[in-house]
Each structure stands twice: as C-alpha cells, then as structure tokens.
Amino acid sequence: MAGPQLPHVGAKFYGMFKETVSLARYVFRNEKGTQFVFTGTGTTGMESSVVSLVSHGDRTLTLMTGYFGHRMLMLNQVHGAKADSMEFAPGAAADPDALRKKLRRTKYKIVFITHVDTSSSIINPVPELVDECSKAGVLSVVDSVCAIGGVPLDFDKLGADIVFTASQKALAAAPGAVLVAASPGAIEHMENRKAPIEGYYMNLLRWKPIMDDPRMYLATPATQVLLALREAMLEVKEEGIENRWARHRKLGEMTRSRVEEWGQRFVAEEGHRANTVTSFWVKKENAGEVQSKLEKEHNIMIARGLYDDRDKMLRIGHFGILTPEVLKKALDMAGDVMEGLGAAPSSVKVARPGKKR
Numbered sequence: 001m002a003g004p005q006l007p008h009v010g011a012k013f014y015g016m017f018k019e020t021v022s023l024a025r026y027v028f029r030n031e032k033g034t035q036f037v038f039t040g041t042g043t044t045g046m047e048s049s050v051v052s053l054v055s056h057g058d059r060t061l062t063l064m065t066g067y068f069g070h071r072m073l074m075l076n077q078v079h080g081a082k083a084d085s086m087e088f089a090p091g092a093a094a095d096p097d098a099l100r101k102k103l104r105r106t107k108y109k110i111v112f113i114t115h116v117d118t119s120s121s122i123i124n125p126v127p128e129l130v131d132e133c134s135k136a137g138v139l140s141v142v143d144s145v146c147a148i149g150g151v152p153l154d155f156d157k158l159g160a161d162i163v164f165t166a167s168q169k170a171l172a173a174a175p176g177a178v179l180v181a182a183s184p185g186a187i188e189h190m191e192n193r194k195a196p197i198e199g200y201y202m203n204l205l206r207w208k209p210i211m212d213d214p215r216m217y218l219a220t221p222a223t224q225v226l227l228a229l230r231e232a233m234l235e236v237k238e239e240g241i242e243n244r245w246a247r248h249r250k251l252g253e254m255t256r257s258r259v260e261e262w263g264q265r266f267v268a269e270e271g272h273r274a275n276t277v278t279s280f281w282v283k284k285e286n287a288g289e290v291q292s293k294l295e296k297e298h299n300i301m302i303a304r305g306l307y308d309d310r311d312k313m314l315r316i317g318h319f320g321i322l323t324p325e326v327l328k329k330a331l332d333m334a335g336d337v338m339e340g341l342g343a344a345p346s347s348v349k350v351a352r353p354g355k356k357r
C-alpha cells in the first residue's frame with residue numbers, strides 16, 4: 001500500500017488485478033462461477049446481492065442468528081422484498097429441518113444465510129441449509145464475511161448462488177474490498193429478471209465485464225486497497241487454504257478453552273461456536289472497562305457486543321495472520337485484566353500454565 005500509486009487504466013494494475021481475481025477464485029474454490037472483486041465493504045456484498053437478485057415484491061427469507069441477519073433483513077425491506085425472517089433460539093444455529101418445513105409451506109425466491117454471525121459468533125450449518133434451498137428450487141445467498149479464509153468453504157461444491165466476503169477479516173487485508181462469487185444460475189437470474197436491476201454501483205452485472213478488464217471504466221477502484229488484498233491472498237496461498245483452516249481451528253479451540261477457564265458464558269451453543277470469533281457474556285456488565293484497560297495498557301483490542309449488548313458482551317476476534325503464540329499472550333493479558341476488574345468471577349481462578357498463584 002505504501003508503494004507508488006498505480007493508474008487503474010495502466011498495464012501494471014491490469015496484470016495485478018487479474019491475479020487478484022484469480023487468487024480470489026482460489027480462496028473461494030470457485031472455478032465454475034463468476035468471481036467479483038471491487039471496492040466496497042462487506043455491506044456492499046450484502047446490498048449488491050439483494051439489489052442484483054431481488055425484484056420488488058419478491059418473497060425472501062432471512063435466517064436470523066445475530067445482528068447481521070437483522071441487517072440483511074433490513075436490506076431486503078429497503079429494496080422492496082416481501083421480506084420474511086426466521087428466528088432461532090438465542091445461541092442456537094439455524095436449523096435445516098426447520099428451514100425445510102418452512103420452504104414446504106411458503107414459496108420463497110431467495111433465502112439469505114449468515115455463515116458466521118460476528119455478533120453472536122454462531123456458525124451456521126451452511127452446506128445443509130444451502131442443500132435445503134437447492135432441493136426446494138430456491139436461490140441462496142451466504143454472507144461469509146466472518147468466515148472465508150478461516151472456515152472451510154468450497155463454492156463450487158456448496159451450490160449456493162451468491163457467497164461474499166470482505167477483505168478485512170480472515171483474509172487479513174486492509175478494509176475496503178468486497179469479494180463476491182456468483183453461480184451461473186445467479187447470473188442467469190439477473191440477466192432474465194423482468195424488472196431491471198434497481199442499482200448502479202450495486203448491480204453485479206455491471207461489474208462482470210470489469211472483472212475481465214479493469215481498464216474498462218465503471219468507477220475508480222481503490223487501487224492500493226486491491227493491491228494489499230492481492231498481497232494478503234498470496235499469503236493465504238503460500239500458507240495453503242487447508243492449513244489456514246486448521247490454524248483457525250486451533251485458534252478457536254484455544255480461545256474457547258480459555259473462556260471456559262474464566263467461567264464466562266458463551267453466547268453460542270456448544271457445537272455452533274465459530275473458529276474466527278468468540279462471543280461471551282461478562283458477569284459484571286463492564287465490557288467497556290475491560291476493553292479500554294486492555295487497549296490502553298496492553299495495546300490489545302477486544303470487541304464489545306453490538307448495540308444493546310455493548311456492556312454485557314465481549315468478542316474476541318481470532319482470525320487472519322494471528323498465530324497461536326500471539327493469541328496465547330493476548331489471552332493471558334485479557335484474563336489478568338478481567339480478573340482485576342472482577343469481570344471474571346472471583347471464585348474462578350484465571351488459571352494459566354506457568355503462573356503461580
């Protein structure tokens with residue numbers, strides 16, 4: 001990113017951009033579909049899927065397992081869908097059997113699924129959910145912003161119509177790029193819609209030719225951000241995507257066992273806890289104090305819950321280039337800070353190997 005500014009219409013950027021799209025195909029395991037990479041954020045992935053697929057009055061269903069389901073529902077409403085939602089018990093993942101029954105009762109056009117909801121840290125059984133959609137002849141869209149790069153996903157095998165992510169999470173690049181994979185069926189749906197796509201920047205069909213030649217102008221790309229994404233994905237390839245998933249599994253296990261030692265209550269039920277983020281309820285409702293002490297004294301950033309959960313919940317992001325060694329140190333410090341503030345119950349010793357109490 002610190003290199004010289006490259007003109008987006010020049011040969012050098014052209015070559016690097018083409019490589020970026022091909023690296024994105026590697027990360028998504030997308031050989032069969034269309035791969036998009038453009039300037040935006042995860043929300044651009046959400047909104048461009050809705051705008052490109054949904055026509056006014058289409059019946060859509062959003063599966064809700066945390067805040068990002070709510071945002072997806074809101075986008076469906078804003079863009080004129082007859083938007084239904086399906087809530088699951090707090091902490092529970094979306095249930096494929098319940099989805100099957102729902103799809104039998106009501107004819108939907110599109111189902112929206114969050115892979116890992118970053119608010120609750122619930123990971124949904126995406127292959128089973130997508131399978132129910134495919135069997136019912138319904139299009140499916142997967143928000144994989146907090147998953148791709150850290151959690152197994154194989155776009156070609158999955159059979160979903162759109163899957164998207166953003167640059168800043170498990171891919172460990174700078175924020176500002178959105179990556180979208182669309183199946184041939186999704187592209188066909190966009191091309192054959194009766195009503196034209198009501199969007200310009202959010203219209204994926206407009207971006208399609210740009211993926212073949214970024215020198216064709218649609219909107220000026222954030223070239224440095226895209227170059228940084230290319231570099232980050234070269235690192236993913238160097239590590240190997242399967243090794244990266246395995247490393248994230250280890251990071252997830254380490255974090256969960258430490259949260260258990262602290263005596264905190266997980267937001268997500270067992271068996272549905274993601275390997276990229278861990279959310280838990282803090283006993284003293286002093287999440288803000290824990291956050292600011294960790295940031296000021298140790299330069300470690302821990303996230304709080306979103307909106308109503310701001311004081312009650314903490315979230316540890318464990319994705320990207322994080323190593324188990326670095327995570328261990330951060331968890332040691334988080335444990336000490338929480339114990340000092342009484343966020344960890346005093347009856348539970350914040351135990352860690354090598355520290356005498």
Ligand SMILES: Cc1ncc(COP(=O)(O)O)c(C=O)c1O
Pocket residue numbers: 041042043044046068114116117118119143144145146166
């Ligand atoms: C699951 C999920 N979806 C969508 C988004 C929105 O992404 P962005 O903030 O990059 O717009 C986020 C952001 O954290 C997310 O975690």
